[in-house]
Amino acid sequence: MKQAKVISEFAPLKAVVLAQSQFCFPENDEGADTSFLTPENEALAKNNEGLDLAQVDAHMQSAWEQEKMDMQALLEAYGVTVFRPRLLTASEKEFGKRTGVGYSNFFSRDPFFTIGSFVIEGNLRFAHRRQEILPLRPILEEWSQSHQVRYLAAPQPDVSTGQNSQIGPFIEGGDVLVLGQQIFVGYSGLASNLKGIQWLQRLIANDGYEVIPVRLHPQILHLDCALSFLKEGLMIVCPEAFLDGIPEALSNWEQIPVSLQDAAYLMTNGLPLNEEVYITDQAFTQLIPEIEKYGIKVETLDYHISRIFGGSFRCTTQALIRE
Structure with a gap:
């Protein structure tokens, strides 16, 4: 059986899951904080509740799908094996519309993440994204059967007070950055929370990992919206996003700084193929x-x-092998 693992954010990328392009605007997402989104997103969502993007703007839907095809071609040109989630079924779409939470199948980074030989299903805070793991699961099940990985899932979040309960635990892949045995996990109140981070620490501590919580600005969705490791000792970073300062473990790294506004437009959310690209x-x-x-x-x-x-690029991909 082949061994597979992710040792860092910039180790050579060899296998990856690239997302699809499916989204239905929620009708009922009361209490969900969307302050991190741009005015362009807010304008698109206005008066389109309960509609699939393909119904709202067929040209935009086609262009969105083309972005993923171009990304797949680029990845494969560098020898990366690319997996794509299945499309949503009619039943999944109907459930999302009937419950008013909508549906999504557009970012493979957040529903699961890979640390070393762990493949972990997380928990997403937004109700319309809770089922996003399902189109990915066939890939993960087959991958875990053919590779030496430990495949497991975080405990389901407590929704006893409603779908938008803040209890959690929540842990999302966009908040998880791997640097050898150091695992940085962001939390801003929009995605992962301390309960989720503490669960992850208990899970992987015996394997020698140190989980480092990183408190973020309340308008930053995920840690990868504020920080990108380019190679050892070099990062793109939004200093304003770190409420307690940049983590001590990264204090000596060279910085390519970006503003909070630039971070909102996903300037840090690129994808290293290795330390050279x-x-x-x-x-x-x-x-x-x-x-x-x-x-x-x-x-x-x-x-x-x-x-x-x-x-952006990191959000639409999740590594299976980086070594």
């Missing part, structure tokens, strides 16, 4: 030369529509 959005014309100064090749794509929905 980094993928980011072609719109980030000021960031690209700053990365290239360090001898890193920058590959660019147009990912504008994915960013409208609150995620």
Whole structure:
């Protein structure tokens, strides 16, 4: 049986799950904090509650799907094996519409994450994303049968006071950054919470991992919206996003700083293929030369529509092998 693991955010990417492009605007998501979203997203959602994006704007839906096809082609050009989740079934869509929470199948980063040889299903705070693990699960089940991994799931969140209960535990892949035996996990009140982080610490502590909680600005959804490791000792970072300062373990790293506003547009949410190649959005014309100064090749794509929905290159991918 093959061994598979993720040892860092910039170790050579060899196998990855790339998301689909499916979304239905929620009708009933009362209490959900969407302050992290851009005005463009808010304008798109207005008066479209209960509708699939394909119904709202067929051209945008087609362009969104093309973004993923372009991303897959780029990944495969670098020898990365790409898996795609299945599409949502008619029953899953009907359930989302009937309950008013909508549905999503658009970011593979958050429903699960990989640390070392652990493949872990997390818990998502937004009600319309709670079932997003289901299209991914066939990949994870087959992967766990053919590779030496430990596949398990976090306890389901307590919703005894309603779907938008804040009890949790919540733990989302966008908050989890791997750096060898150090695991940084963000929490801002929008996604992962301390209960989820504490559960993860108990799970992996005996394997020598140190979980480092990172308190984030309340308008930052995930840690990867504020921090990206390019290679050992170098990061793109939004200093304003860290309410307690940048973690001590990263204090000596060189920084390519971005503003809180730039972070909102997902400027830190690129994807290293390895320490020599980094993928980011072609719109980030000021960031690209700053990365290239360090001898890193920058590959660019147009990912504008994915960013409208609150995620970019890292959000739409989840590594299965980085070593």
